[in-house]
Amino acid sequence: MSNEIKIFCPATIANLNCGFDVMGLCLEGIGDEMIIRKVAEKGIRITKITGADLPLETEKNVAGVAALAILNTTQSDFGFEIEIHKKIKAGSGIGSSSASAAGAVFGINELLGKPFTKHELVDFAMKGEAVASGSEHADNVAPCILGGFTLVRGYNPLDVIKIESPSEIYAVVLHPHIEVKTSDSRAVLSPTVSLKSAITQWGNLGGLIAGLYTKDYELIGRSLNDVIVEPARKHLIPNFDKVKNAALQNGALGSGISGAGPSIFALCKGETIANTVAKSMRNAYTDTGIAFDIHISKVNDEGTKII
Template sequence: MTEIKIFCPATIANLNCGFDVMGLCLEGIGDEMIIRKVADKGIRITKITGADLPLETDKNVAGVAALAIFNAAKPDCGFEIEIHKKIKAGSGIGSSSASAAGAVFGINELLGKPFTRHELVDFAMKGEAIASGSEHADNVAPCILGGFTLVRGYNPLDVIKIESPSEIYAVVLHPHIEVKTSDSRAILSPIIALKDAITQWGNLGGLIAGLYSKDYELIGRSLQDVIIEPLRKKLIPNFDEVKNSALNAGALGAGISGAGPSIFALCKGQAIAEKVAFAMSSNYLDTGIPFDMHVSRVNDEGVKKI
């Protein structure tokens, strides 16, 4: 095999109580990439559609991630990468991580899979650092592994995949405004109150327990964020109103997707998810800001060949 076409799914990171450690993978929303094995050594990005991104390998998320796996594998060949962006940059649903994950997955496939999917997460994180200024895996982990993921630790990297309860649906409202990850990180406080930390630890433990036990009520009770959301929500017009509309329509919980501006809700069953999507979109019409709506099951496979 000398060429591969890849679907690189969107993701929701943080899930309220799991800042930088929790994420989930979405179905049907994602980028496409084509990667070719060539004789000349090195990594070259030959084409980008759907976004104004640099073709220079060392300035592109996919290029930096590709270099990480290339330098580790030391193959006697090179790779050309085409990127067809369908996830808008700065949307809060893992645009940069889709590029990074797709690059390392595709190269690994063309090399005969010398690395496991868990090992690919570490390479993809190198690319994420270009977009956000730090290596973090809350988006690239679910994009590569599928399902829900927990990043237990970074030194060494320790990622656990959690299969999604069958009835979980995600609703995402994506306003057509840009919130850069670096900007949304800049407003966070490096110091938090102990009582808030205790609350957040309890919610994170409850969310993981709820996912494993398929206890939807526990999942809903745990989707609370007392540390990050109060600071970041000011960057998203009508955030409180949209969140409340989702909860009133039956969502288990709602919050900021990644760094924003997208707002997500988790729901039990497709019927409730569609009702929640209608409530969220009806509310956001008042802002006059264009937006997209997505209703998706949790994608348990992650990045894949197409």
């Protein structure tokens, strides 16, 4: 068995409008790289980070805390070194912290001989996510590890369902080069919602899941609507309404805030529509004067992997 592996840790879109803290999907081609090696000295050490100014101290780093969570459940007489090469910007809304947490537990599990299932790895990765957001949640780490779309049915105990993506679904992500911290975006949310809003949101979430299973693209589009979280958060993102409306007017099934923002996503049926939507979103954002990136991606059904 190898003592060193290199892994790809993909970006993700969480919430998907109506699925706050319970839904997510995995992206292709966008993600971090990590190198994890088994060493004689016990414990976890982060030896190198590129692409971001993040702490090397194990207990302050998302990957380090997640790695400790899995290592502390074993009787290993050795340890691990981790290199993190960030390609996903922190605070981007496409799962930067979850990629680090997921990559750490995936890589260590591989070097341990896979004692844990992928579903079990999600629980360990959540411990790392808590460092970044202040709470354990799986809407990013679950799709990052499992791939595809994922639904977190419950947390006590953790119950995650993977849903394979309909083959024609494409995601477009506009990532402005500004940072919205998860903790700040959670602070604007009300602790209570009206019964009317809750009923609407439940219906949309059920519709989205039904649409994914039946490959009913029109149902998916009708269900990608958030009446609770988006109205409270959208003011944190310049030109949000303009970009969302441009995406919908050019054929997107739905559009919304990716994770905590500031990234804005759109789901589309087919690559041709996705390219048209990406162009419209780009045009709608240019007058902000803020630099940004546009990504077009199929849904990644594999998740974190060895490269």
